[in-house]
Amino acid sequence: MTEKPVPTIYPETRHFWDGAAAGKLLLQFCTECRKHYFPPRPFCPYCGGRAVEIVEASGLGRLYSYTISHLPTPGYEPPFVVAVVMLDEGVKMLANIVDCPPEPEALALDMPLEVTFEARGAFFIPQFRPLGSLQ
Amino acid sequence: MSRASIAIVGAAETTELGKVPGLSQVGLHADAALNALADCGLKPADIDGIATGGHDVAEINQYLGISPTWYDGTSVGGCSFIALVRHAAAAIQAGLCTTVLITHGESGRSNHRSHRPIMPSMQQQEFEAIYGPLFPPMRFTLPVMRKMKDDGLTEEQLAMVAVVQREWAAFHPRATARDPITVDDVLSSRMIAYPFRKLMCCLVSDGGGALILTSAERAKDFPAKPVYLRGTGGEGAEGPMVSQMESFTSSKAFRVSGKLAFETAGITPTDVDHLMIYDAFAHLPIYGLEDLGFVDRGEAGAFISEGHTRPGGRLPLNTNGGGLSYMHSGMYGMYALQEGVRQMRGVSPAQVEGAKISMVHGVGGMFSAAATVVLTNEDSW
């Protein structure tokens, strides 16, 4: 099995990956609109304003939608879950659901999730698992 | 009363469709272009505007030996060709050129592709592709579980989309998949990306198509029955990250595009005799019917299951069998246009008797963009 893909990082997104390496999920926040947004960019996608801040997310969210892929994919053992997570801050992120069987029965829409970070080469990749699944 | 200002006077697909191992991507463009030129009795020297999507338009231009005064290489995926129809119409009306050739060719199956396909790559790579959704069946389908929960869409209804389109494909000798299928066949076909099974996913084909547009006043000089544009059509876009769609139950790009197309044509959904909605996967006609306003939100699954879009139904939809059964090279929008033109010329193998208005709607990328045009065989309305 070849390696899982790693992100190509650009100057505008470096902070996000540095944050992930420190165990933090970083979003951005527009001080005019009072809204969080993702993925990173140095301005607000709602108003075009540059008055934005980097903030740490709660790391909590809910399962918004998903597919369970049966297709061969570099670094992945099918079947695996490709999910969209709705963070408590109101932004959507793609992720895999980990520590959870890749079965519809185990994947109830809107179930609570928490962020975890997967080491991948020199990178740390935000992933989500069912809330409390470590207990 | 309004008079048509732009007409499609030439239209053709590649000589072969489905499996064409002897032609490369550029060769498929050219084969379709030469067929469309022959369809209207023109030569490359008669063309002064050229457009294509997903391939460098200048390369197609050089390969065909054209000297244009206008070109357009809009590449937003499969609906590019539908958008290019309206761009070409605007260019002709503005006097930038007189006769536009729009080409498409794709070696989806035999894989004789261009070296550097035109694809989005930055944020989609950094924040989506790293999680493994490398192929359309696991990415384009991502909103569907949400739609099933919020709008009551069912797996059986998704299966019915494939069943009904196979009924239409049976009329077309050039369709790849023509044998009847049942809901059980679809729901027992191989799981690709839950909840999508093989028969809910498009074919992978080789092929091409081309269109030639000019002013309506010249249209009657050509051999085939002219097919006119009614209104300007529409287009809309969100972007290549499906996870960032504003809504998972409705496509903003579809809504914006469809609204413009209806408003500028001066029609409502009940005026549409024939409809094409690009179906790379079984959920796209569902989103399309709702977002274009043919049914209310949450009703499209039942509308298709009740038989309204099948042969004999009141809204004939995807009458070539669509990407699920006719062919799907990768950027299928051109084939939706070709069937719309055949229907308006009255020559489709699945001809809708007396049809006067055809709407052609397509998606680009994975809910990334959309375009819509309204075709008619009437020169005034």
Ligand SMILES: [Zn+2]
């Ligand atoms: Zn803002």
